[in-house]
Amino acid sequence: MDRFATRKNIIVLIILVVSAGLVMRLFYLQVIDTSYKLSAENNSKRIEILYPARGLIYDRNHELLVYNQPVYDLMIAPFELQAFDSTELCEILKIDLERLRSGIQRVRNPRYRREPFIKQISPETYAVLQEKMYKFPGFYVRSRTLRKYNREIAAHLLGYVGEVDEKLIASDNYYVMGDYIGVSGIEGYYEAALRGEKGQEVLLVDVHGRVQGPFQDGRFDRDAVVGRDLECTIDAELQEYGEKLMKTYKGSIVAIEPSTGEILTLISAPTYEPSLLVGRTRTENYIKLEKDTLEPLFNRALMANYPPGSTFKPVHALIGLQEGVISRNSTFSCTQGFYARGVSVGCHVHKSPLNLIEGIQNSCNAYFCNVFRNIIDNPDYNNVTEAYNSWRDYVMAFGFGNSLNADFINELNGFIAPTFYYDHYYGENRWNALTIISLAIGQGEILTTPLQMANLAATIANKGYYYIPHTVRNIAGIDTIENRFTERRVIPVDTANFSIVAEGMDLAVNGGTGSTARIAYISDIKVCGKTGTAQNPQGRDHSVFIAFAPKEEPRIAIAVYVEHGEWGASYAAPIASLMIEKYLKGSVDPGRKWLEATMLSRNLLSEQ
């Protein structure tokens, strides 16, 4: 009928050849090749996940801070369950029959291959159970590790390890139900390095769930890769000392090594013991801490936004000098305050007039109102907006207004108002230096974190640059850290100008009459510092102090916040000076024990 009709034979042939090929292959797979056949009739295989030990964490002097301790989870594989002596199992586990029954009911969800039945059984129970495991097919033990701490310090900095949630499992296919993951701090940020790489063993198991050996000679086995050890930047001694000093206060201490940006101490007070957030009691303790009105879980060092107060004055001085609107010898007089066109900012009693260095030494509000006014009214710029933007660019270059991009998951930005903020508030072109004069003394629309202020101290110590603060100085096996931590961030202000400001901060501590921070004086260490008071609309103001020491070749830069401590000199400055002495000399001089005792004996928590 049609000339292609014979092609049907070719098509039949194709069908037969392909099908014969399939049958031959099946004959090979099912009859000839025995490698796919498992020895006993109903054998099956089991994938055993091998959990690597999490990397250890050391301090900067190589003291071990965080390590691991083994624990055991009793697991159920629902499909492998067979009849067993439930009374015996209950006796070993010290649970009642009802708990066992409901536990088994709960995990009989065929979606998951294996589920934990009882988590973290004690080593003693495990020892007994291990002997008798063969009697309980479908049950098996998974060994895991938990974190353990040599010193109960640095909870916020180290962070904690928790269980992955379903959202994470959905987005990252490395994790499966029941896996642990670093949630915050170093544990969180360095999760990828610390966790290592899970391995697996594929085992042959017989009807009774007994292991018969590796499946296909271990072809699919993979060793777990142990997590990388980290050397963090903190000094455990100093951290512990700082936490002791802060025990009775709310607030924060951040200390940085200026030459590297390494964080020597990071304290948020009140803190908690890191071992509270480990193991079976983690959730319970977490809820307790979360409910605590003193907010021990809140990491003030990174997340508390305070107005910097007078500690911000050095920044204005540096910008003023660089812009040429003031010089080292510019003098302004102060009649216990700054008064201009209806604006007044009060000041305390001190000599007048003063030059720049004396202005810093005495922390004169009037002086810095004049400096700030000169910056904003600088005739080099066409208008206030332009001058303000130039000032803001400088401030942002110091690392304010944005997070420093340190190695934390939850660092906050602080706030340096953009011009539209004022435009919106006052109307366009309807504001000027006097409208926003409170910025001159670090109040008003300005917020910074303790970490940013410590970084400011480090920048002044370095006379013009900083390294992004970070908490880890070495990752074992990689032997390096992220590039951004080793790149110098240079401030567009001349070194000479920094020297002038450092001079002022020197005199603030070591000068004579009028010096605001004499309390921080240490006889054999030249400390440069600046006090401040952070306004607090909710209650008593906060005591603030930034400093670095020694003046020549500084080794530590520090910012201390004590909430409700009011004057910088009353709490923050003495604590900072004790910290500096402890770090540079190893201990506090007997002659200054009285100061230490005073700080330890005061208590601003109970007054609340």
Added chain:
Amino acid sequence: MTEKLHIEDIDWITIILYLVLVVFGWLNIFAVSYNERFRSIFDLSMNYGDQLIWILTSFVMIILLFAVDHRSFYFFAYPVYGFAIVLLLAVVLFGTEVNNARSWFRIFGVNFQPSEFAKLATALALARFLSGWDVKIRSWKSMVTLLMMVGVPAMIIAVQPDWGTALVFSGFVLLLYREGMPGWMAAMILFLAGLFLFTLLLVPAEVIIALIAFAFIGFAILSRKAKHIVAGGAIFGAFLLVLRLMTDLLSLDLNQYQVILITLVLSTIVYLIMIYLYKLKRFLLVLAILFGSIAFTFTVDYMFHNFLKPHQQMRINILLGKETDIQDVGYNLNQSKIAIGSGGFMGKGFLKGTQTKLNFVPEQSTDFIFCTIGEEWGFVGTTLVIAVFVGLLIRLIFLAERQKSNFARIYGYGVLSVIFFHFSINIAMTIGLFPVIGIPLPFFSYGGSAFLAFTLMLFIFIRLDSVRKVYVI
């Protein structure tokens, strides 16, 4: 042309083969999800309950098909095809995203996959077009029309992206071959489909090396002269050697891949000169096919990396087994081979399989249902299933060839093409003879739309066959 349906005109042999496959298929779906909490075979929360409802629904549809005027399949072939295209476009835009692809509509809790019906619609449309009186399949105009008819739905499905189902459309080559498409063209289309798949599976450099090797073999077969083969090989070899030495000595920044391409271009220039000098025109074809294939490879590779979003690329990579997660060790395929292999000659017995139950390969009841057959029914079972399929396919050819109506015959070959492609590729992929492209086994795999579509497709043909004595369009 009035007709009356005579029961004896219905081909009961095909229907019995179909029922054998359906019953056996359902038993296997039951075996996969059966566990001790079994309540009822109509338990809708279980795959087997759900599938049973679809099977019963399909039976109702079969009865409806026999109630419909048989001529409507011819008359509505184009509207049905057009509607299928609209549905395909709609699902790409508004479908529910499952596993990173938009292949599904979810209507009143029922999942519906338009691409399954697109195959049926395409078979109808091809049959309608080719049965036209004035259509000469060997004219370029018809060829282009036919390729468009197959290509357009395949492309839209590829965008979802469901590249496995898109590849199924290359199966229509069997129909076109039967209806007179030149053999070399059919071979070419299958070659391109294979090339497409292997470009995704391998890195372009490997594909290009393979293509060059093929070209040499083609060249050798075409010339059969030792001096040509030696000369051709020597030119290529010499350029390759020189380039390698130069990259090493001058430390040029060339990778393997660039070295091969440069060698190929330089050798081709020499080849072209020699073809011109010695009048060896017939070898031009080899070069043309080689460069065409390389261009095709680049296009596919480019499309894959530039038109697909990363998660869609990942889906295709996972499908092809290039990416796996830790729970699924190297893997679906190996699992599947182990399950089938462990069945042995006689199998472990109904509901006695452990591999297919314990491992929870996600597609256990869908794309990998053949594993359960292999494990529980052994070599005896798998051979029997293949035998029944072969019986059905050959019966379809027999039925198609006895049609007076061209439309019915061509449509019959369309049904055959689709079932054959699914049957052979699905089994081949579960036993490691073909890359895993994720297409179901007809009448076996769990999945309502696929089952319904296969059933409708088959029974439209049985319906057409039942009126073969009177139907001559």
